[in-house]
Amino acid sequence: MTTNEPTTAVTGRAEDFDDFVHGRGRALLRFAYVLSGDAHLAEDLVQEVLARMHRRWHKVTAMDSPEAYVRTSIVRQFISWRRRRSSREAVLAELPEPAGPDEPQQRVLARDQMWSLLAGLPRAQRAVLVLRFYCDLPDDEIAALLGCAQSTVRSHAARALARMRTMLTEKGVGGDG
Template sequence: MNPGFDEFVQGRGWALLRFAYLLSGDAHLAEDLVQEVLARMHRRWDRITAMEHAEAYVRTAITRQFLSWRRRRSARESIVAELPEIPDGFEPQQRVLARDQMWRLLAGLPRAQRAVLVLRFYCDLPDDEIAALLGCGESTVRSQASRALTRMRTMLTAEEVRDGG
């Protein structure tokens, strides 16, 4: 048993699951991602905790695992459950509709673009940290974010036209 590892998982496990869920949009896939990454991390936890930002290292591993699963796994993405809270002022019905719409928009993005948006808007990371985490340049992060937002706007406009609103 590794008490430091156990404490980390008990203290930060739910946050890691929520992060993986936002990336994948699937509760079961999120659990698989976190479990697989933590199982690999357990063997070398002493070296990981010696780093300055162990949780950031674990999140990086989860993100990379998520991005690599597109090649290994044929799991279909589905729109389920909850997004982070929407600001007050929305009626309950509007909140549900907004969440559903956001999931549809996020699910319509390629994995790398979705990862960039989650890291930028959920984790509130600057472009240089996202680039380091994804192993790409800052300009790639900016272009992926721009393309993702443009694609989401296009999908949103198409929905509005289709719904007559």
């Protein structure tokens, strides 16, 4: 290999992996955070997945979209994560952010309420909602990421939204209450 040869994604060199992590690491961490709702768990998820990817980076870069493959791995790792205490238990590592001068208090409260509602969902349902509404993916792509049928994606989404509506009603928010 000569020094003037262009670096391609197919080479799978360690430098390519480092470039990928430096270039896309923060975005992957944000994605894992939205998925998990926990900064420490998000870091663990990304670190675990990237450690696995490093060993076989040459195979990952041979794919059409290495980032999509890494995101899929993060979703699957989140769904199967065994060290979490319970899908219904939510421990906040930090207090909710106070409203800034550009952000009304209602928006902060709505965001905190959304985090609480998402934390009350089973992992697969939460993953479907994050992929649908945060990543703006269609059902067929979500199904491919999760390794399930499109009907399963729609079912998870419907159940998750119904559960969130029920939780809002129980809290006396929204609807007629």
